[in-house]
Amino acid sequence: MAKDFLPIGSIPDFLDALATFGEVHGPLLTDDGVQVFGRIASPADLRLDYRRTLLPPKKYLLPPRETVLTYAPDSGYRPPPLPDRDIILLALHPCDLAGIAYLDMAFTSTEPDPWYRARRRRLTLIGLSCEPDEFCFCAEVGAATPGNFDLFLERTPAGFHIRTGSRRGEKILARLARLLGESEPALSSPQRCNIESAILVAVRRGETFPYSPLWDEFASRCLSCGACSLCCPTCYCFDVREYGLLDGESAERIREWDNCLFMAHGETAGGFNFRKNRRERFLYRYRHKYLGFGPTRGTLSCVGCGRCREVCPVRIDLLELFKEER
Amino acid sequence: MSTNHDMTAIPLPATVIELRKLSDDTTLFRLRLDDAIAARRLKVIPGQFVQLSVPAGGEVPISLAALPGEDGALELCVRRVGHVTALLHTLAPGAGVAIRGPYGNGFPVTDWRGKNVLLLAGGLGIAPLRSLLHFLLRHRSDFGEITLMYGAREPAAILFKEELSELSGRRDMHLFLTVDFVSEEPPGGLVCHTGLLPGLLSGVNFTTENTVAALCGPPALYRCVVEELQGFGFPADSIFLSLERRMKCGVGLCCHCAIGELFCCTDGPVFRYADLRGVEGAL
Ligand SMILES: Cc1cc2nc3c(=O)[nH]c(=O)nc-3n(C[C@H](O)[C@H](O)[C@H](O)COP(=O)(O)OP(=O)(O)OC[C@H]3O[C@@H](n4cnc5c(N)ncnc54)[C@H](O)[C@@H]3O)c2cc1C
Ligand code: SF4
Ligand code: SF4
Numbered sequence: 001m002a003k004d005f006l007p008i009g010s011i012p013d014f015l016d017a018l019a020t021f022g023e024v025h026g027p028l029l030t031d032d033g034v035q036v037f038g039r040i041a042s043p044a045d046l047r048l049d050y051r052r053t054l055l056p057p058k059k060y061l062l063p064p065r066e067t068v069l070t071y072a073p074d075s076g077y078r079p080p081p082l083p084d085r086d087i088i089l090l091a092l093h094p095c096d097l098a099g100i101a102y103l104d105m106a107f108t109s110t111e112p113d114p115w116y117r118a119r120r121r122r123l124t125l126i127g128l129s130c131e132p133d134e135f136c137f138c139a140e141v142g143a144a145t146p147g148n149f150d151l152f153l154e155r156t157p158a159g160f161h162i163r164t165g166s167r168r169g170e171k172i173l174a175r176l177a178r179l180l181g182e183s184e185p186a187l188s189s190p191q192r193c194n195i196e197s198a199i200l201v202a203v204r205r206g207e208t209f210p211y212s213p214l215w216d217e218f219a220s221r222c223l224s225c226g227a228c229s230l231c232c233p234t235c236y237c238f239d240v241r242e243y244g245l246l247d248g249e250s251a252e253r254i255r256e257w258d259n260c261l262f263m264a265h266g267e268t269a270g271g272f273n274f275r276k277n278r279r280e281r282f283l284y285r286y287r288h289k290y291l292g293f294g295p296t297r298g299t300l301s302c303v304g305c306g307r308c309r310e311v312c313p314v315r316i317d318l319l320e321l322f323k324e325e326r
Numbered sequence: 327m328s329t330n331h332d333m334t335a336i337p338l339p340a341t342v343i344e345l346r347k348l349s350d351d352t353t354l355f356r357l358r359l360d361d362a363i364a365a366r367r368l369k370v371i372p373g374q375f376v377q378l379s380v381p382a383g384g385e386v387p388i389s390l391a392a393l394p395g396e397d398g399a400l401e402l403c404v405r406r407v408g409h410v411t412a413l414l415h416t417l418a419p420g421a422g423v424a425i426r427g428p429y430g431n432g433f434p435v436t437d438w439r440g441k442n443v444l445l446l447a448g449g450l451g452i453a454p455l456r457s458l459l460h461f462l463l464r465h466r467s468d469f470g471e472i473t474l475m476y477g478a479r480e481p482a483a484i485l486f487k488e489e490l491s492e493l494s495g496r497r498d499m500h501l502f503l504t505v506d507f508v509s510e511e512p513p514g515g516l517v518c519h520t521g522l523l524p525g526l527l528s529g530v531n532f533t534t535e536n537t538v539a540a541l542c543g544p545p546a547l548y549r550c551v552v553e554e555l556q557g558f559g560f561p562a563d564s565i566f567l568s569l570e571r572r573m574k575c576g577v578g579l580c581c582h583c584a585i586g587e588l589f590c591c592t593d594g595p596v597f598r599y600a601d602l603r604g605v606e607g608a609l
Contacts, residue, residue: 068335069336069337071379071381071382073381073422076337076338076339076422076424077336077337077339077379077381077424078336079335079336106579107579110578110592111577111578111579113335113579114335208606210606236579236581237580237581237582238574238575238579238580238581239574239580240384240385240574240575240580241384242379242381242382242383242384242385243382244381244382245382250382251381251382253384253385255574255580258574258580258582260581265572265582266571266572266582267572268570268571268572269407269408269411270407270408272545274545274571274572274607275607280606280607283606283607284584287584287586287587288581288584291587292587293578293581293584293587293588293589294578294584294587294588294589294592294593295578295592297587297588
């Protein structure tokens with residue numbers, strides 16, 4: 001029988017072994033009570049029973065704000081040194097792994113983004129099986145089967161079955177060998193739902209619900225706070241700005257998270273706005289999430305993590321659109 | 327020379343070599359890429375744009391207002407409207423800027439061989455259409471009748487006045503100008519109608535048979551001109567619109583410029599009306 005079982009008591013040793021590959025990050029609880037992905041300084045920090053973090057793991061690949069270019073008169077625009085930190089990101093649920101798979105596609109397929117790629121190369125992904133709650137719905141968007149991991153931990157009462165998903169994963173697993181025991185009896189394989197969900201049916205049709213009264217209903221309540229997009233593992237719109245530095249000659253160009261629910265997202269010079277009302281901005285978000293833009297056209301990018309449904313202060317839930325359809 | 331991929335991420339240094347003031351708020355900037363090899367390799371399809379960086383200001387999408395000249399110079403016709411464009415307008419010859427691109431699809435000129443081309447420009451929309459006109463005239467025998475209709479707010483806002491008077495003397499193309507209203511200033515010797523561009527369309531004769539229309543102008547212009555064109559019998563796949571949207575990256579990543587499910591930067595900026603019909607918010 002394969003030795004692929006990590007007993008729960010070996011987690012501290014497991015973390016020590018991982019630390020030889022890079023800085024270990026995973027779910028933890030901050031002092032003010034928020035679940036976040038952060039640096040795991042000691043085994044006691046790690047919260048393997050977490051439900052979902054407030055911010056998704058996209059922050060490891062697309063920092064909320066980063067310098068992408070610096071300018072100096074003699075050398076022109078130059079990229080700053082690219083990140084050189086290896087990070088092991090631990091305990092990602094299948095939805096968050098799927099979220100990263102989508103970002104990988106958006107940022108490395110057609111026009112590879114050097115900053116994203118540099119970070120991605122240094123990021124190791126270790127998945128963890130999870131229990132759904134009332135907010136999440138990964139099975140309905142086809143994101144329940146784990147993928148895009150280096151290692152994946154399937155939880156059992158006594159510990160974790162580990163499987164590999166990449167060369168890097170195999171290398172790490174080899175180093176863990178002494179911690180692993182014989183498999184427990186076979187797990188029940190994850191349940192598969194054979195009925196195509198209402199979401200997948202609508203998406204395949206390219207549905208935009210043009211006559212739904214929900215658009216106006218959402219628009220009338222939305223606060224344009226942007227929380228739903230901020231917390232989404234696959235929302236990646238960014239703004240770019242440039243600032244002159246104090247010497248009066250050099251400058252720095254930064255990019256930072258933008259938000260399609262904000263008024264300025266569609267605004268051009270002179271105050272013309274291509275999406276001035278909330279209805280238009282909702283439709284824009286819907287189209288991006290469910291139908292895809294440009295090279296990602298035809299790709300559903302909601303991974304069903306449930307964050308937007310949980311955080312929206314006025315309980316707006318795009319899933320209502322699909323319910324109405326049935 | 328940097329690789330293609332670098333060109334996508336990192337703007338190449340360029341120098342302002344000449345300025346030509348075209349109106350109160352609009353100037354033609356002639357630039358040259360500092361890297362001569364990169365300049366020679368630059369291939370431009372009329373209607374494409376570049377991302378122009380003004381150091382310490384930022385980056386803006388600007389149409390190439392001409393095909394690269396013999397000397398490799400690029401021409402950008404820029405209106406002063408905000409942060410970056412205002413800073414650009416303070417520059418003098420010799421100043422350093424930077425460029426990446428060209429981006430976007432441009433006009434499908436190879437498909438247009440043997441056809442008549444009707445160019446419709448409103449205001450600053452003349453910028454991308456100028457590069458198209460240059461292309462058509464450079465390959466004059468490949469095309470049928472060429473007609474440019476250009477509308478500006480007032481006589482003082484007509485851009486490229488000298489060029490227009492030259493063009494008006496050509497026998498191998500037709501030129502029609504209109505201004506929304508006539509102020510004190512005379513239109514500088516140019517024959518000029520009064521009224522909006524759609525009005526001009528219905529007032530003059532042109533062939534609709536085997537003709538494609540290329541349109542660029544302020545947002546409000548598209549819907550009425552397209553209606554007018556369809557009234558004349560233009561099929562939806564013979565009407566080409568160069569559209570503008572807020573844009574940050576130019577390469578389909580920042581997600582500000584979608585029109586329906588198409589990106590203005592990578593699927594456009596030139597769209598066939600047939601592909602925009604029924605798309606909420608497109609026009
Ligand atoms: C494909 C394309 C071609 C264009 N060609 C020309 C041209 O030939 N000549 C010309 O004068 N202008 C052109 N524009 C418009 C030009 O890009 C804007 O006027 C310019 O971005 C305004 O920047 P600003 O910093 O001066 O204004 P601000 O209002 O201070 O803008 C701040 C930022 O908002 C974004 N933004 C604002 N307005 C626009 C806009 N209209 N389009 C896209 N992004 C905008 C830019 O990222 C800009 O950096 C074009 C736009 C597009 C999309
Ligand atoms: S749209 Fe909502 S549920 Fe879907 S991935 Fe984004 S945050 Fe999660
Ligand atoms: S979280 Fe809710 S209120 Fe805030 S922008 Fe999103 S839909 Fe609107």
